Amino acid sequence: MRRAAVVLVLLLLSQSAAAAPPPGEAEVANDICSTWETSSGVCDDYDSALDSSPSSGTWVEGTVELEIETAEAIEMVVSLAIHELPRGDLDLFDLDLEGDSNPSSGIPADYIRNYRDLARSDGESVEDKLVEKIEEIIQAIVDENFPDAEMTPVQPLSIIDFVTREDVHCSYDPTSDSIDESNDVANDPFNPPICLKAHLSLMVEPTNLGMDPNTGDVDRMMRGLLRMGAHVESNFTTIAEAGQLIEYRMLPPLYAQAASVAAPGLLLQRTPAGQTTSQRYSAMAVDNLAGSPLAVPASSLLRTELIHYDGTSTGPSSDVSGSELTLELVVDARDRMNTRFDLDIEIHHLWGDTLVDWGVDLGSSSISMPLLTADGIRMFDTELDSDIEQILDAVPIEALSLTFSQALGAEVGFQPPSFAPADLLGGLMFTHRGGETCDENLPFRYCVDGRSAMSGEYPVVLQTTSMPSTMHITQVVQQLIARAQGDISTIDLSIVNDEDLAAMMSVLEIKMQTDAGWLQDLLPADFPQTDIRIVLHLPDWVDSTIGDPNTIVLDAPSSGSSREIFGFTGSRPFDWQHAICLESGRGGIGDPSVCSDESEDLICGSNQKTCVSFDVEIDIERFAIRETRAAIELEFSADITLELYRLGLVEKEEHLSLEPIPADLIRRIIAIGDRREGGLL
Incomplete structure (x- = not known):
């Protein structure tokens, strides 16, 4: 029934009555088509020199157009010219x-x-057998890539468009195909050919497009891969039996284009309907016209490397900038003996070199990824049964432990990381919000449309922590001071401990502009481009004078300036504005006396920054008057005691603010100095 319908279509498109030959002398010598089995008709003279495929008895030229609608559906048009x-x-x-x-x-x-x-x-008629043969040829072509696909009815064509050779004009009309019947044809029985086509809608095998057959949403994942900058290799088998020349064309979906094609394929371009920029595609002609019918068909792979295509833009496939990682370390140093270290590792993207160095392999032999973004990680986790856990094993945790141990002067030993819970800003299980974080309307874990498509804007976050240990905040302050601008950078706290610094900060306020870039210098030489942030919760004896008094934040970006202003002061400042007396107020508990500026034994008034007293005892051992020399001889011994109660210094460093120093702190400073070789005094 189907073949009858096809024949009916063909007959309706052809003329039913023979046209009279044009006037003039006949050029055709034979009368076969008017004497054998029919009384009318003209056929051009047979000449084997005109046969492009004399050894096989078959001469068929055609095109196979594979227009990929999505990574799961393909429109295939097979057009054949029967010579x-x-x-x-x-x-x-x-x-x-x-x-x-x-x-x-x-x-x-x-x-x-x-x-x-x-x-x-x-x-059966000759036409029936012609259609059967055409269907057989088309089925052989289809089966090479799409086994068990169902044939559709064939339809006649008046022209076949080629891209590797001249177009072919066709005819199904027996009354105008001879030189004696039409002025625009030659005495050539092989031309014009009979042309037929079949249009098939097929399901694509994921492997044809370089995709894993176990992929969940093949089309969405392919869009994501290409948008992320990946190169995907598609493979379609081309075939031509003896006596055939078949041109294959692979037209990618509207989000992809060909970057290269393996020889002997060709790289061509077109501008799809509705698009403003050209799209590259691949083509290959398989010429087996001279082939022997006893030999196997000629076959080749149309191997095409696909990349991202945007029909309305010539810009890059995805906007990937900035650092690959962000390390945020939260240090809770409020208890010096039990300091906690919590590290978040934000993965924005990982370049190919990093993936190789870390041994992360989520691709395949047909997928080349120059980088893997946070959305890409979520894509592999969504669509494939990929071992995402390998990322956890790949992060060089021991190297990071060493980096922060050196930076903080503490023993930091991070545990194996895990994926942090998702929030509105990222995470492995993060879901894009339609119209807000992605131009797609529905929520997806990875985005394939819009400015944020397949980016690292919403990172995948790993988390780890270290066992509590002892940390001296003085180590961090020393690092900041050493890289500060001005003379303050000459201050050496290498022999100062936290107790010393706590005492000093009771009279001292430091404000400085410093560079936290030294944190970058501590990273391993081959570590990915990384932004570092340390959030340090301060002990209760020191306050930050910038922002939150309980916290300082050190930012060390991978590029650009890392200079920031820091300020520190003691949380319990020394109140120097009180009177000091020799005896009054010093009797301890129960002493009713009070030292004030009016006390008789006042040594230092409440408004005096510097208070010093001298106690001199002189023992005269011998006294003599020498009248002859008009001289007095005196022998004595003396004990002089200098008592320093507080000391006000003149500030010459603009980054320091110094209150009067009490005697207890002066004694501590002397003790600190004695730790040096040779001592202070």
């Missing part, structure tokens, strides 16, 4: 072509058209 078919395929063994033909010569197109209605021994 010649074997006698056996048409059951025309008894047709004598005369000229220099022989019994093995194929039947040219002129004769097929002329005898299309001729019934053969099995009751």
Whole structure:
């Protein structure tokens, strides 16, 4: 029934009555088509020199257009130009072509058209057998890439467009295909050919497009890969049996284009409907016209490397900038003996070199990824049964432990990391919010449309922590001071401990502009480009004078300036504005006396920054008057005691603010100095 419908279509498109030959002298010498099995018709003279495929009895040229709608669906159009078919395929063994033909010569197109209605021994017409042969050729082409696909009815064509050769004009009309019937044709029985096409809608095998057959949403993942900058290799098998020349064209979906094609394929371009920029595609012609019917068909792979394509833009596939990682270390140093270290590792993207160095392999032999973004990690976790856990094993935790141990002067030993819970800003299980974080309307874990498509804007976050240990805040302050601007950078706290610094900060306020870039210097040489942030919760004896008094934040970006202003002061400042007396107020508990500026034994008033007293005892051992020399001789010994109660210093460093120093702190400073070799005094 289907073949009858096809034949009906063909007949409706052809003329039913023979046209009279044009006036003038006939050029065709033979009268085969008007004497054998029919009384009317003209067929051009047979000449084997005009046969492009004399050894096989078949001459078929055509195109196979593979237009990929999505990574799961393909529209395939097979167009064939029949110049010649074997006698056996048409059951025309008894047709004598005369000229220099022989019994093995194929039947040219002129004769097929002329005898299309001729019934053969099995009751089928030549046209029936022609359609069967065309279906057989198309089925062989389809089966190479799409086994078990169902055929659709074939339809006639007036022209076949080629991209590797000249277009072919066709005819199905037996009354205008001979030189004696039309002025614009030559005495060539093989031309014009009979052209038919079939249009098939097929499901794509993921492997044809370089994708894993176990992929969840193949089309969405392919869009994501290409948008992320990946190169995906597609493979389609091309085939041409003996006597055939078939041109294959692979037209990528509208989000992809060909970057390269393996030889002998060609890289061509077109501008798809509705687009403003050209799209590259691949083509390959398989020429087996001279092939032997006893040999295997000619076959080749149309191997195409696909990249991202945006039909309205010539910009990059994805906007990937900034650092690959962000390390945020939260240090809770409020208890010096039990300091906690919590590290978040934000993965924005990982370049190919990092993936290789870390041994992370989420791709395949057909997928080349120059980088892997946070959305890409979520994509692999969503669509494939990928071992995402390998990222946890790949992060060099020991190197990071060493980096922060050196930075903080503490023993930091991070535990194996885990994926942090998702929040509104990222995480492995983060979901994009339609219209807000992604231009897609529905929520997805990875985004394939819009400015944030397949980016690292919403990072995947790993978390780890270290066992509590002892940390001296003085180590961090020393690092900041050493890199500060001005003379303050000469201050050496290498022999100062936290207790010393706590005492000093009671009279001292430090404000400085410093560079936290030294944190970058501590990273391993081959570590990915990383932004570092340390959030330090201060002990209760020191306050920050910038922002939150309980916290300082050190930012060390991978590029650009890392200079910031820091300020520190003691949380319990020394109140120097009180009177100091020799005896009053010093009796301890129960002493009713009070030292004030009016006390008789006042040593230092409440408004005096510097308070010093001298106690001098002189013991005169001998006293003599020498009248003859008009001189007095005096021998004595003296004990002089200098008592320093507080000391006000003149500030010459603009980054320091110093209150009067009490005696207890002066004693501590002397003790600190004595720790140096040779001592302070």
